[in-house]
Amino acid sequence: MTSLHLNRRDWLKLAAAAGTSALAPSLARAQAWPAKPIRLVVPFAPGGSSEIVARSTAAELTKLLGVSVFVENKPGGAGNIAMGEVARADDNHTLILGHIGTLAVNPYIFPKLPYDPNKDFRAISLLSKVPSLYVVHPDLPARNLKEFVALAKGKPGKLNYGSAGNGSAGHLAFEYLKATTGTFITHVPYRGSGPQITDLLSGRLDAAAVGAPAILQFIKTGKVRCIATGTTQRIPQLPDVPTVAEQGYPGFEMTQWYGLLAPATLPPPAAARLAEMTIKAVRSPSSTERMSADAALVVGSSPEEFARFIAQEQQRWKPIVARAAIKPD
Incomplete structure (x- = not known):
């Protein structure tokens, strides 16, 4: 990640100290940016938590930046295709929705990536954390985690669970649960949350771990x-559903997260303005209301905080990926 993250006040101070002569062009470019509509790429198929977070943020950024911020879904390759494309974008008006999978997991499951998560992007802001909810089809005779674990242990490998793809947040969440509970449940990867949820609703899947915004209505x-919920405390939307930790596995926690990234080539003044507007966008009353209704936790961090968070998550998931032997499609 690029380490230089200056806000507008910092740039004004530097300009004053330098007599404004050297930094005046940079300040002018910051004020002029954006000069055209901004493309926000979501590296997954429509229908999942990423869609909800991205569209909510884009709607507010459109108001604050004065240009259209439009969402473009570009699924495939566990998010790698879109990440590689945006890493090479040089128009200064292309952004991408970062994710636990593309930033903290893919580097450890793919032998070669078309992008470097730590060099090709500039961290802008951590947008939201989304609770992982462990769900089953109603026909499955398991009303809580204890019954589900007993059922799985009684039929090793017979139960299945779906995910949005290998290395996706749902895949990680369920593998984490399997490792914690000592169960063997067959993984069925899909190409996106939408198809996975469709098969879960129809009964073709027994279970799944899904981000709250995408599954709460069902x-x-x-x-x-x-x-069970993967949060440390019960969520207000499901007050009667206990956490995994409450049901016999202390310390268990699993949440998905989404953040905004720009190519590393985005000029620092433009990145600073984007970060400032992004924090305002996700913390706005309308955005907070939209995301909270779907149990998504609004964050809105600084670029420095988001960069540190990514590094911490990479260290957290590296051993988990190795232990679960997660492999790409």
């Missing part, structure tokens, strides 16, 4: 049953 209507 839990409330009884189309799937939530047997």
Whole structure:
């Protein structure tokens, strides 16, 4: 990640100290940016938590920046295709939704990536953390995690769970649960959350770990049953559903997260303005209301905080990926 992250006040101070002569062009470029609509690439298929977070943020950024910020879904390759494309973008008006998988997991499951998560991008802001909810089809005779674990242990490999793909947040969440509970449950990877949820609702899948925004509506209507949350505390939307930790596995925590990234070539003044507007966007009352309704936790961090968070997550997931022997498709 580029280490230089200056906000507008910093640039003004530096300009004053230098007599404004050297930095005046940079300041002018910062004020002029953006000069055209901004493309926000989501490296996954429509229908998942990423879609909700991205569109909510884009709507608010459109108001604050004065240009259209439009979302473009570009799934494939566990997010690698889109990440590689945006890493090479040089128009200064292309952004990407960063994710636990593309930033903290893919570097350890793919022998070669078309991007370097630590050099090719500039961290802008951690947008949101999304609770992972462990759900089953209503026909499965398991009303809580204890019953589900007993069922899985009684039929090793017979139960299955779906995910949005190898290395996806749902894949990681369920492998983490399997390792914690000592169960063997067959993984069925899909190409995106939408197809996975469709098969879960139809009963072709027994279980899944899904981000709250994408699955909450189906839990409330009884189309799937939530047997546990991956949060440290129960979520307000499902007050009667205990956490994994409450059900016999202390210390367990699993949340997905999403952040905004720009190519490393985005000039620091433009990146500083984007970071400032992004924090305002995700913390705005309308964005907070939209995301909170879907149990997504609004963050809105500084670029430095987001860069540190990515580094911490990489260290966290490296041994978990190795232990679960997660391999790409």
